Amino acid sequence: MVQVRSLFFDVFGTVVDWRGGVAHGAETLLAPLGYDLDWLAFADAWRSEYQPAMEEVRAGRIPFSKLDVLHRYNLDRIRPRFGLDRLSDEDCRRLNLVWHRLPAWPDSTEGLRRLRAKFLIAPVSNGNISLMVDIARRNDFMWDAILGAEVARDYKPKPEVYNAACAAFDLPPDQCMMVAAHSSDLAAAAAHGLRTAHIARPNEHGPGKGEADPTVPVDIAAKDLIDLAAKLSA
Amino acid sequence: MVQVRSLFFDVFGTVVDWRGGVAHGAETLLAPLGYDLDWLAFADAWRSEYQPAMEEVRAGRIPFSKLDVLHRYNLDRIRPRFGLDRLSDEDCRRLNLVWHRLPAWPDSTEGLRRLRAKFLIAPVSNGNISLMVDIARRNDFMWDAILGAEVARDYKPKPEVYNAACAAFDLPPDQCMMVAAHSSDLAAAAAHGLRTAHIARPNEHGPGKGEADPTVPVDIAAKDLIDLAAKLSA
Numbered sequence: 250m251v252q253v254r255s256l257f258f259d260v261f262g263t264v265v266d267w268r269g270g271v272a273h274g275a276e277t278l279l280a281p282l283g284y285d286l287d288w289l290a291f292a293d294a295w296r297s298e299y300q301p302a303m304e305e306v307r308a309g310r311i312p313f314s315k316l317d318v319l320h321r322y323n324l325d326r327i328r329p330r331f332g333l334d335r336l337s338d339e340d341c342r343r344l345n346l347v348w349h350r351l352p353a354w355p356d357s358t359e360g361l362r363r364l365r366a367k368f369l370i371a372p373v374s375n376g377n378i379s380l381m382v383d384i385a386r387r388n389d390f391m392w393d394a395i396l397g398a399e400v401a402r403d404y405k406p407k408p409e410v411y412n413a414a415c416a417a418f419d420l421p422p423d424q425c426m427m428v429a430a431h432s433s434d435l436a437a438a439a440a441h442g443l444r445t446a447h448i449a450r451p452n453e454h455g456p457g458k459g460e461a462d463p464t465v466p467v468d469i470a471a472k473d474l475i476d477l478a479a480k481l482s483a
Numbered sequence: 484m485v486q487v488r489s490l491f492f493d494v495f496g497t498v499v500d501w502r503g504g505v506a507h508g509a510e511t512l513l514a515p516l517g518y519d520l521d522w523l524a525f526a527d528a529w530r531s532e533y534q535p536a537m538e539e540v541r542a543g544r545i546p547f548s549k550l551d552v553l554h555r556y557n558l559d560r561i562r563p564r565f566g567l568d569r570l571s572d573e574d575c576r577r578l579n580l581v582w583h584r585l586p587a588w589p590d591s592t593e594g595l596r597r598l599r600a601k602f603l604i605a606p607v608s609n610g611n612i613s614l615m616v617d618i619a620r621r622n623d624f625m626w627d628a629i630l631g632a633e634v635a636r637d638y639k640p641k642p643e644v645y646n647a648a649c650a651a652f653d654l655p656p657d658q659c660m661m662v663a664a665h666s667s668d669l670a671a672a673a674a675h676g677l678r679t680a681h682i683a684r685p686n687e688h689g690p691g692k693g694e695a696d697p698t699v700p701v702d703i704a705a706k707d708l709i710d711l712a713a714k715l716s717a
Contacts, residue, residue, distance in 0.1 A: 382628050
C-alpha cells in the first residue's frame with residue numbers, strides 16, 4: 250500500500266456530536282427565553298434540511314454559499330414547526346452559532362493529537378472555515394490547514410472537494426485518506442482515488458441510529474479515532 | 484479603537500527569514516553536488532523574480548498559479564546566471580522545496596504562541612497552502628487556518644486577498660489586523676479597512692537592508708512578534 254501522508258476528516262458526526270451539541274446549545278439559549286421544545290427532535294429537524302440545501306449548490310441552482318448561510322436558511326424553514334416564529338433576528342443569529350460550538354466525541358481530541366504526530370491532518374468538511382476554526386478552538390483540535398467545501402467552493406460528495414484537498418497539500422489522491430463515519434462520503438472519496446477509513450459512530454442520529462460498520466469496502470474500519478491512531482501506528 | 488479579533492500575518496520576511504533560509508538550504512543541497520556559489524546572492528536573485536512573476540497573475544496575463552509553481556519558474560530563469568544549467572529536474576524540484584523549510588526569526592514561534600492565546604491567527608501570505616503548512620510544521624507555528632493567496636486565488640496587494648481573509652473568518656475588516664514587515668502590504672491592508680501592525684525586520688535583505696520602521700501610518704509599530712504580543716497585552 251502506498252504510504253499515506255495526509256488524513257482528511259469529515260467533521261459533523263465523525264469528529265463532533267452535532268446532534269447532542271445542537272440540542273444542548275439550543276436549550277441553553279432558548280430555555281431562558283421561555284421555550285420548551287423536544288431539543289433532540291429540533292436538532293434532527295435542522296439537520297434533515299442539510300442535504301437538500303447543499304443539493305441546491307451542487308446542482309448549480311444557487312451560487313456557492315457557505316454552510317453558515319445554509320444553516321440559517323434551514324433554521325428559518327423549520328422555525329414554524331417548533332413555535333419559534335417570533336424569535337428575534339439576533340436570537341436566530343446566536344442560535345445559528347450553536348454549530349460553531351459542537352462538542353467532540355470523547356476520543357476525538359486525543360485521537361487527532363496522536364494522528365497529527367505522524368500525518369498532515371485537515372478537515373475536509375462541508376462546514377465553512379470559520380465554523381471549523383471555532384469547533385477546533387472549542388475542542389483543542391490542531392489542524393494543519395482548514396480544507397473542504399469553502400476552499401473548493403462546492404459541497405461533498407462532488408469530486409472537486411476531494412480533488413481540491415489533495416491539490417492543496419500537493420499530494421496524489423492515493424497518499425491521502427478520507428476519514429468518515431459515513432459510507433457515502435468514503436465511497437465518493439474512493440471513487441476519486443483516495444484511501445478510506447471508516448469510524449464507527451453507531452449513535453450519531455440517536456441510540457443505535459448511526460453507522461456501526463461501513464457498508465462499502467474501506468481500507469480501515471476503526472471503532473473511534475484513538476483506534477484509528479493505533480491501526481495506523483500513530 | 485474597535486476590538487481586534489484576528490491577526491493576519493505576512494510570512495516571508497515578517498515571520499521567517501527567507502534570505503538566510505534559501506541561502507542555507509541551497510548550500511546544503513548543492514555543495515555536496517560540487518557547486519560553490521555566492522549563496523546569499525543566489526537567494527537575493529531568486530527573490531528578485533518574485534514580484535514580476537506574481538504581477539503576471541495580478542494583471543491577468545496568466546491564470547492563478549500557486550507560489551511553488553512561480554518559484555520553480557523563477558528558479559529556471561536565474562539558473563544560467565549561477566552556473567546551474569545542468570541541474571537535474573529532480574534536483575531542481577528538491578531545490579524549490581527550500582522555501583518549505585524556511586526558519587523562523589528567533590522571536591516568531593514564541594510571539595505567535597502568545598498572540599494565539601488572545602486572537603485568531605492566520606497567515607495571509609502569497610505562499611500556497613502546502614508551503615505554509617510545511618513552514619508551520621518546521622517551526623512549530625499553530626495557525627487557526629491557512630488563508631492568503633491560494634484561498635483568494637490572486638496575489639497581494641490585490642484587494643481580494645485581504646477581503647477573502649476577513650470573509651473566511653466572518654469578520655469586518657476593522658476587527659482584523661494585518662501584521663507585516665513591509666509598509667506596502669500594510670498600506671494596501673489599511674486601504675481596505677484593516678488595522679495594521681508593522682514588525683521591524685531591519686536585516687531582511689541583508690545587514691541594514693530591511694524596514695526598521697514603517698514608512699506609512701500604522702496602528703502599531705513593534706520591534707518583533709514578542710513585542711507585538713506585549714503591545715496587544717497577549
